[in-house]
Amino acid sequence: MKRILVTGGAGFVGSHLCDRLIQDGHAVICLDNLFTGSRTNIEHLLAHPNFSFIERDVQLPFFAQVDWIFNLACPASPVHYQEDPVETVRTSVLGMINMLELAKSTGARVLQASTSEVYGDPLCHPQDETYWGNVNPISRRACYDEGKRCAETLCFDYHREYGVDVKIIRIFNTYGPRMAKDDGRVVSNFILQALRGEDLTVYGDGSYTRSFQFIDDLIEGMMRMMEADGFTGPVNIGNPHEFTIGELATLVVEMTGSTSKIVHLPPVEHDPKQRKADIALAKEKLSWEPRIPLREGLLKTIVYFRKIL
Numbered sequence: 001m002k003r004i005l006v007t008g009g010a011g012f013v014g015s016h017l018c019d020r021l022i023q024d025g026h027a028v029i030c031l032d033n034l035f036t037g038s039r040t041n042i043e044h045l046l047a048h049p050n051f052s053f054i055e056r057d058v059q060l061p062f063f064a065q066v067d068w069i070f071n072l073a074c075p076a077s078p079v080h081y082q083e084d085p086v087e088t089v090r091t092s093v094l095g096m097i098n099m100l101e102l103a104k105s106t107g108a109r110v111l112q113a114s115t116s117e118v119y120g121d122p123l124c125h126p127q128d129e130t131y132w133g134n135v136n137p138i139s140r141r142a143c144y145d146e147g148k149r150c151a152e153t154l155c156f157d158y159h160r161e162y163g164v165d166v167k168i169i170r171i172f173n174t175y176g177p178r179m180a181k182d183d184g185r186v187v188s189n190f191i192l193q194a195l196r197g198e199d200l201t202v203y204g205d206g207s208y209t210r211s212f213q214f215i216d217d218l219i220e221g222m223m224r225m226m227e228a229d230g231f232t233g234p235v236n237i238g239n240p241h242e243f244t245i246g247e248l249a250t251l252v253v254e255m256t257g258s259t260s261k262i263v264h265l266p267p268v269e270h271d272p273k274q275r276k277a278d279i280a281l282a283k284e285k286l287s288w289e290p291r292i293p294l295r296e297g298l299l300k301t302i303v304y305f306r307k308i309l
């Protein structure tokens with residue numbers, strides 16, 4: 001049994017990770033300030049003897065004797081991370097320093113939840129880990145992209161300077177049950193719009209692409225990375241199947257049996273045009289690849305949103 005700290009553990013990804021860790025018999029401390037996460041996501045774990053929840057900001061130094069740290073605390077959807085961009089940078093950078101300091105003093109292994117956004121609006125397609133990215137440092141997305149890039153820098157500097165055992169995964173768009181309703185991300189938006197009979201809002205002409213990964217595949221990738229000795233990454237964890245946003249809208253309408261129309265709104269400024277994960281490194285080092293196709297994952301997500309509508 002390991003003692004494990006999960007920052008951002010009451011969020012979408014974090015709560016699924018806590019489930020998995022508890023299921024595997026570990027003791028989990030979930031630290032979250034509930035900015036975008038919610039108690040509902042972890043309600044079912046609160047009474048578990050191996051689970052404890054601490055409502056706290058990751059920007060504050062924190063001490064606990066732990067073996068593993070998963071650092072997920074950070075708003076992830078553009079709507080939320082742009083709401084208070086300075087806070088977003090502080091969370092990524094100060095939060096990372098605090099977790100690395102904790103790892104330094106306890107000898108814990110720390111895994112940083114980085115993002116495909118470090119590739120920016122990529123000029124290389126698909127994106128592998130050797131690509132350094134095309135990020136505009138002064139755009140509205142920069143608070144997130146550059147905050148996450150700096151967090152990666154901090155991981156490597158703590159590793160080189162103090163020998164901290166660091167791991168970095170770059171997560172590509174992930175979806176599934178427990179995404180927040182007001183999240184604004186494309187999968188939750190489209191499903192909710194379809195279920196409510198509202199227009200599906202495609203920003204731009206629908207030709208931009210993303211590769212969508214179901215939550216269970218991400219959690220498996222995170223666990224394999226944390227367990228792998230002698231491999232810092234960064235490593236991409238994402239689904240390599242690329243879809244246009246237009247295709248996603250059509251699929252959601254079909255799968256929900258909705259009468260909603262698909263409408264086109266003006267494109268969003270600095271929206272990356274394409275994104276597709278190159279997962280050769282994850283396959284080689286972690287023997288990991290996603291198993292759940294988009295239709296299957298969407299079905300589970302639709303069932304979830306129908307229930308909470």
Ligand code: NAD
Pocket residue numbers: 007008009010011012013014031032033034035036037038056057058059071072073074075076077091113114115116170171172173174175180
């Ligand atoms: P989320 O918003 O559901 O979860 C983030 C959690 O962090 C929330 O529970 C929030 O309350 C908490 N949090 C935010 N600021 C905090 C602070 N200062 N102190 C303590 N807690 C704080 O988002 P998610 O989709 O679950 O993302 C989890 C992590 O994975 C994030 O770091 C995100 O950048 C990364 N990621 C997610 C995706 C994705 O598609 N979901 C893609 C790439 C990277």
Ligand code: UDP
Pocket residue numbers: 077078173184185186187189190201202203204208210245268271272
């Ligand atoms: N998008 C859209 N309609 C929506 C929400 C998002 O067309 O209601 C588009 C958005 O412009 C982007 C893509 O879907 O091109 C993915 O957006 P999301 O916010 O989910 O993730 P990210 O941009 O961070 O990859």
